[in-house]
Amino acid sequence: MFKKLQKRWRAGLVTVVALSLGMGAVVYTQGASAATFPTATGTTKLTASKAVSGTFDGGLKRFVGSGALGGDSQDEGQDPLFTLADGATLKNVIIGSPAADGVHCLGSCTISNVWWENVGEDAATFKGGSSAKYTVTGGAAKGADDKVFQHNGGGTLTVSNFAVSDFGKLYRSCGNCKTQYKRSVVLKNVTATAPGGSLVGINSNFGDTATLSGITISGDSKKKIAICVTFKGNKTGAEPTKVATQTAATGGDGTNCKFSTSNITYK
Template sequence: MRKRWRAGVVAVAALGLGLGAVVYTQGASAASWPSATSTVKVTASKPISGTVDGGLKRYVGSGALGSGSQDEGQDPLFVLADGAVLKNVIIGSPAADGIHCKGSCTIQNVWWENVGEDAATFKGGSGAKYTVTGGGAKSADDKVFQHNGGGTLTISNFQVSDFGKLYRSCGNCSTQYKRAVVVKNVTVTAPGKSIVGINTNYGDTATLSGITITGDSKKKISICDRFTGNKTGKEPTKTGSGPDGTYCKYTTANITYK
C-alpha cells in the first residue's frame, strides 16, 4: 500500500494541457462519460502545480511508468504539488499509478477508464485537504483512492463501477495518521467490494451521504469497513462493518439502492 514516485523532467508548459476547456460536470446520478478530444502518451511522471485544465484529453501511460496492473511501486502519470488543481482529464489504459497528491489538491472532472494500481494516492500531512469532485472510475481490481498521508479527503458527485474499494485509509504504512473521508452524492455500480475502509485504532472517520448503489440487489457491497491498522507492513485486521456513529458515520437513510 505504500507508494513512491519518480518526478519527470517535463515542464507543465510542455504537457499538452490546454487552458480554458469547458468543465464537464455531473450530479448525484451517473452521468454519461465524456469523449476524449485527443490522446497523449505519458512516458515520465508529469509534475503539476497551480491550475491545469486538460481539455478532456486522454492520457495513457507507458511501460516506463508501469503496466497498470496491481504491481506495487508503479509511478504515477501526474504528481500534484501542494495546492495544485487538475481538471478535465481522461486517464486511459495503462494508467500505471494514476495521480499522486503531495499535499492538499483538487481533482476535478477526472475520469479513469481503467484504474491501474490505484486511481489516486493522497500523501500530504495531517492538515492536508484533498478534494475529488465530479468524474468517475471504472475497472479497479483493488482500490480507487488510496490515503497514505494525513488530512481529509472529500469525494463528491463521483461515480464508480466494477471496483474493489472506492477508498482505503492505508492499513500498514510505516507512518500512520488520523484520517478522515467524506463521501457524498456518489453513484456506485456493482460489482464492488466496499465503499470505504478505515482504521479505528488511529481515529479515522468516514462520513457518507447521498450514496446511490445500483445492480446490488443482494447488498453485497459493504458500505464502511473498520480495521485495526499497523506500521509493520502486515495485512490489517478487519474488526467490523456498518454504521456505528463514531467511525462509520451514516444511516440507512443515506444509502439508496436501485
C-alpha cells in the same frame, strides 16, 4: 489480457452528471449496462510522471502511460501519470489505459472532472500531512481490481458528485504504512455500481472517520457491497485485521463510520 478487456465491458454506472467545463454545461448520461464517459479530444502518451503545480486543465484529452509508465497492473511501487504539488489542481482529464499509478497528491490538492477509464494500481493516492485537504469532485472511475482512492498521508479527503463501477474498494485508509495518521473521508452524492467490494475501509484504532451521505448503489440486489469496514491498522507492514463491517441495514457505528440507513439508496 482477456480479463482487462472483460472489465471494460462490465456493468457501468447509472447516473447523469452535469459538469461545467468553462464552455457551458456538458451532460454525460451513463446507462445501466455500460458507462458512457466523455469523448476524448485527443490522446497524450506520458513516458514519465507529469508534475503539476498551480492548475493543469487537460481539455478532456486522454492521458496514458508509455514506456516506463506502461503498466496497468496492481503491482506496488509504480510511478503515477500525474504528481500534484501542494495546492495543485488537476481538471478535465481522462486517464486511459495503461494508467500506471494514476494521480499522486503530495499535499492538499483538487481533482476535478477527472475520468479513469480503467484503473491501474490505484486511481489516486493522497500523501499530504495531517492538515492536508484533498478534494475530488465530478468524474468517475471503473475497472479497479482493488482500490480507487488510497489515503497514505494524513488529512481529510472529500469526494463529491462522483461515480464508480466495477471496483474493489472506493476508499482505503492505509492499513499498514510505516507512518500512520488519524484520517478522515467524506463521501457525498456518490453513485456506486456493482460489482464492488466496499465503499470505505478505515482504521478505527487510529481514530479514522468516514462520513457518508447521498449514496446511491446500483445493480446490487443482494446488497453485497459493504458500506464502511473498520480495521485494526499497524505500522509494521503486516496485513491489518478487520474489526467490523457496517451495512446499509445496520447504519454506521456513530464513532468511526458516520451514516444512517437513510443516507444509502438502492436502485
